[in-house]
Amino acid sequence: MSPSRQTPRREQEYREPGKLSPALASIYSDVLRRNPGETEFHQAVFEVLETLAPVLEARPEYLDTKLVERVCEPERQIMFRVPWQDDSGEIHVNRGFRIEFNSALGPYKGGLRFHPSVNLGIVKFLGFEQVFKNALTGLSIGAGKGGSDFDPKGRSDSEVMRFCQSFMAELHRHLGEHTDVPAGDIGVGGREIGYLFGQYRRLTNRWEAGVLTGKGLEWGGSQVRTEATGYGNVLFTLEMLRARKEDLQGQQVVVSGSGNVAIYTIEKAQALGAHVLTCSDSQGYIVDEKGINLDLLKEIKEGERGRVADYAERRGASARYVTDGRVWDVPCDVALPSATQNELDEDAAWTLVRNGVRAVSEGANMPTTPAAVRVLREAGVAFGPGKAANAGGVATSGLEMRQNAERDSWSFDHTEERLTQIMRDIHTSCHETAERYGFPGDYVAGANIAGLERVADAMLAQGLV
Ligand code: NDP
Numbered sequence: 315m316s317p318s319r320q321t322p323r324r325e326q327e328y329r330e331p332g333k334l335s336p337a338l339a340s341i342y343s344d345v346l347r348r349n350p351g352e353t354e355f356h357q358a359v360f361e362v363l364e365t366l367a368p369v370l371e372a373r374p375e376y377l378d379t380k381l382v383e384r385v386c387e388p389e390r391q392i393m394f395r396v397p398w399q400d401d402s403g404e405i406h407v408n409r410g411f412r413i414e415f416n417s418a419l420g421p422y423k424g425g426l427r428f429h430p431s432v433n434l435g436i437v438k439f440l441g442f443e444q445v446f447k448n449a450l451t452g453l454s455i456g457a458g459k460g461g462s463d464f465d466p467k468g469r470s471d472s473e474v475m476r477f478c479q480s481f482m483a484e485l486h487r488h489l490g491e492h493t494d495v496p497a498g499d500i501g502v503g504g505r506e507i508g509y510l511f512g513q514y515r516r517l518t519n520r521w522e523a524g525v526l527t528g529k530g531l532e533w534g535g536s537q538v539r540t541e542a543t544g545y546g547n548v549l550f551t552l553e554m555l556r557a558r559k560e561d562l563q564g565q566q567v568v569v570s571g572s573g574n575v576a577i578y579t580i581e582k583a584q585a586l587g588a589h590v591l592t593c594s595d596s597q598g599y600i601v602d603e604k605g606i607n608l609d610l611l612k613e614i615k616e617g618e619r620g621r622v623a624d625y626a627e628r629r630g631a632s633a634r635y636v637t638d639g640r641v642w643d644v645p646c647d648v649a650l651p652s653a654t655q656n657e658l659d660e661d662a663a664w665t666l667v668r669n670g671v672r673a674v675s676e677g678a679n680m681p682t683t684p685a686a687v688r689v690l691r692e693a694g695v696a697f698g699p700g701k702a703a704n705a706g707g708v709a710t711s712g713l714e715m716r717q718n719a720e721r722d723s724w725s726f727d728h729t730e731e732r733l734t735q736i737m738r739d740i741h742t743s744c745h746e747t748a749e750r751y752g753f754p755g756d757y758v759a760g761a762n763i764a765g766l767e768r769v770a771d772a773m774l775a776q777g778l779v
Contacts, residue, residue: 544578546706
């Protein structure tokens, strides 16, 4: 059930420098040489480079000024020791990361991930994706990403608090509302953001609301931030379907994951009349023929920090819990991967195509492998890349920073309206850019090129940075 940590051979063969133009192949070879063993980072860079040939032809100044090389190299990489003590007094040592990737458009911005799989290559791939994503939002936010190989699963609140305090004891010196503004990601939700903010405030003696986003509503958080990534992905999917004169109403939808992104993806898809059949975690998935009961799922996941297996036990006859196979085996019209990277591989893509899928849109970051993306695109499936489709989360973080700067707080409806408009604008920008460069309907090329152009033009204007 859980996606392989190893990149399969077929996937590796798919991304060889020889498949790129000579200029781009040389850039990619340098990335491979300088970042050994960072397979997810290589994958993320390759996925962008393979769409850039036309833009480099149209904008030779990007090549002359080594713009793409500069975009592929983080501005700063921070790694640090995080020692902490568990409830029984045992000492643990984890590793913390913050990759400050690009600040041409604003302060570094991007989430923190706490998961045992976290390593430098994963944080760098996430930071690299964030460069394009944040540019696509049209807001003044640069790109960063961070986290730790700490596993919050099964830890008490006080253990999580002690870990967060130790993590922030080092990280705080690199942060600031005008410098670097983290948020949540896998394993980092409202509880962790609270502990991190409390420690930052003690260490700096400053009430600096704009230093973290995803805060509680009573102390500087924004309405809709919790819902934003999932809602945003559904809104992006709707725009892709509308561009093909289709709708979400009555569609059968498969969602993976059962965390923040998955839950609010299900909520929005149901509100727009879709029938959501599934959710999952790393141990198995649920198929609920009556449609996922969101109140029950929220109670288990948000209230009790439980597993999806508990859902099947409490839901009754309509739901079954499956531990072998993949959620992508369930026939659907729309698939919304919302768990983690590389969870939807080439075989899964073929299964989806055979079952008649019409749209796949990434709530998670890079959940679809490059070979799977190729299968979906060649089959004419509308495909929304995470850089564009899940940008609603960081966009609403940008709106949270704006409210913090104004010492204001907006209503739910007003904030959701802003999110909806941003997602429509991102869709339009990807769609139009893809057409302009001769790839109609290709949102991957559209997102990469539109994101690159905004960052690259800012970097050009700012001199050799
Ligand atoms: P959560 O920690 O809230 O939930 C993660 C979900 O994915 C859980 O159901 C988890 O199951 C599952 N999962 C994690 N790792 C694996 C794995 N190796 N195999 C199978 N399932 C797995 O994280 P989020 O919902 O916040 O994030 C989900 C994805 O969305 C990530 O890719 C993240 O980078 C991306 N994203 C998140 C944003 C946000 O605002 N939160 C913004 C943009 C993108 P289990 O409990 O078993 O681990």
